[in-house]
Structure formats: structure tokens, C-alpha cells
Amino acid sequence: MVDEVADLFGPIESGVIVDATFGGGGHTRRLLDVLGPGVRFLALDRDTEAEARAATFGPRVRFITSDFRNLSRVVEGEGIDAITGVLFDLGLSSLQLDDPARGFGFRRGGPLDMRMGAGALTAHQVVNEWDEADLRRVIARHGEERFAARIARAIVRARPVADTAGLAEIVKLAIPAATRRTGGHPARRTFQALRIVVNDELAALAEGLDAALDLIEPGGRVIVISYHSLEDRIVKRRLVSASSSPDTASLPVMAPVVAPDFRLLFRKPMTPTDDEVAENPRARSAKLRAIERVSPRRAA
Numbered sequence: 001m002v003d004e005v006a007d008l009f010g011p012i013e014s015g016v017i018v019d020a021t022f023g024g025g026g027h028t029r030r031l032l033d034v035l036g037p038g039v040r041f042l043a044l045d046r047d048t049e050a051e052a053r054a055a056t057f058g059p060r061v062r063f064i065t066s067d068f069r070n071l072s073r074v075v076e077g078e079g080i081d082a083i084t085g086v087l088f089d090l091g092l093s094s095l096q097l098d099d100p101a102r103g104f105g106f107r108r109g110g111p112l113d114m115r116m117g118a119g120a121l122t123a124h125q126v127v128n129e130w131d132e133a134d135l136r137r138v139i140a141r142h143g144e145e146r147f148a149a150r151i152a153r154a155i156v157r158a159r160p161v162a163d164t165a166g167l168a169e170i171v172k173l174a175i176p177a178a179t180r181r182t183g184g185h186p187a188r189r190t191f192q193a194l195r196i197v198v199n200d201e202l203a204a205l206a207e208g209l210d211a212a213l214d215l216i217e218p219g220g221r222v223i224v225i226s227y228h229s230l231e232d233r234i235v236k237r238r239l240v241s242a243s244s245s246p247d248t249a250s251l252p253v254m255a256p257v258v259a260p261d262f263r264l265l266f267r268k269p270m271t272p273t274d275d276e277v278a279e280n281p282r283a284r285s286a287k288l289r290a291i292e293r294v295s296p297r298r299a300a
């Protein structure tokens, strides 16, 4: 959703925009083209492979290998007081998904890794060492998989599970044959669950979003593109609460109504056009939400 992001950041004439999920740099590349020379970029990605790509982007882009949950520390370390825009384009890049050695794909064999960055936990440990109840809980919660109990049991019985192709086959055989052909590849939800837990993605999102809302200056905008309902739920709740007046009804004394610090730029999320989905089927589930700070920042 590069056009939408370029339009939403379009009015920005100067300051620092954080691309919190640099990936292949597609969004930063477009923003460099459309925004004036007064806008600089701080690009983050937890994937060490992103740094080499960022090195070709010239002097307006400073890249730091980091989890965006550390955004406040990174911004402070760079000596920046406030930022004018933040973009989170969540999930995995095509470069990560298409590289079997990273272990994200269920269609081709690869190691059970699934780490986006240099984290300690791998999918191999979760699949081969976690007890059945924990596995079931993760697959049910983070994969929203109704056959989580059957899948967890099948995984534990099949140990050791060597690679992604083996895991995909175990999951496929664990679910009832009649449902195997509905809702995409039968292992999709289990792989999503493992990836989320290996990278602690939901906690990172909540922390990164809070940091972005703290750091953004008046008139600045935070844009989030999410790809599944667990991410979108966190984003929607946080943005709606930031753009609502604090609830004073439960206070013991009459309190003045306080205006919210942010405004939602639109209520319903933007979704990709049919043309974009035809060109990039992975964008199918994308939802874009955006918010703007309307009040001064509070002193820390």
C-alpha cells in the first residue's frame, strides 16, 4: 500500500520519518522520491540482512538493526527529540518468506528457524521441546486454529521434527481430511502461530506502537499496516483509545472533559485495491490504519 502511505505522509515537509520495518526498503524508496530534501529517515529492522540493502539508499537514510520495541532508545541514541512520522508495515518481507533457509515457508523444505532477527528462540525448540499443552495453547491463540489440540498431539508424537516440510505434512495429516482443502494451506495457521511466538511479535507491536505515539510531534502521523486479525486488533484498540477522551465518569469529583491527544485519520481501515492484490497476492489481508497527534507532547 505504497501509494496510500505516500499520500498520508505527503504533507510532511521536514523532520524525521521512522520506517520501523525497513524490509526491502520499498516504502522508504517511494517516500524518498516524493518527500522534499528536508525529510530524513531513520530505518529499523530486526533482520540483520536489511542493513546491506539500506546502505544503497544514500545520506538521507540512517539504518539501525533493531527491534522496533526499542524505538525510544534508538531515537534517543540518535539524538532526535521528536519524530514527524512512523510507519509500521508488519510481518515478514517477501525476501524472508521466499528464502527457504529462514524456515518461514510451509511449501518448501527448510530448517525450523523462523527468527526474523538474532533472537535466541527458534521454531525447532518450540516444536521439539515445548510440552503439548503449551504447543496447543500457542497454536490455538496465535494461529486461531480450531484443530490446535489434534495438531499439538500429532507434533509431539512425531518428534523429532526435522524441518518445515516435515512439520507441514504432520499438520496436514492431523486435521480432518474434509477440511484440508478449505481456507488455504492447512499448515498456514500453525506456521503463523510459531512465527509469532518465536519473534514475540504481538508484545513487540504493542510496545513499539506505544513508543511511536509517545515520540510523535504535533501534526505528525503514525501509520500501521497489519496482515492478520491478531495484529489488527492490537492496532485498532490502541489507536481508538489514543484518539478518545479519557473516561472521567468514574472519578469521584467532577473533572473537566479532556480533549484527546490524537485523531484517527479515518475510522475504517484502508485495504489494498484489486489491482494491488492481483500484483501482490500477499497484500490481500492488509489493513492500514493511521493517526495524527493534535495536542502538544506531554513532558516525560
Ligand SMILES: C[S@@+](CC[C@H](N)C(=O)[O-])C[C@H]1O[C@@H](n2cnc3c(N)ncnc32)[C@H](O)[C@@H]1O
Binding pocket: 020, 021, 022, 023, 024, 025, 026, 027, 028, 044, 045, 046, 047, 050, 066, 067, 068, 069, 089, 090, 091, 092, 093, 094, 116, 204, 205
Ligand atoms: C512486510 S516487511 C516490510 C516491507 C517494507 N515496508 C518494504 O517496503 O520493503 C516487514 C519487515 O519488518 C521487520 N520486522 C517485523 N517485526 C519487527 C520488529 N519487531 N522490529 C523490527 N523489524 C521488524 C521484518 O524483519 C521485515 O523485514
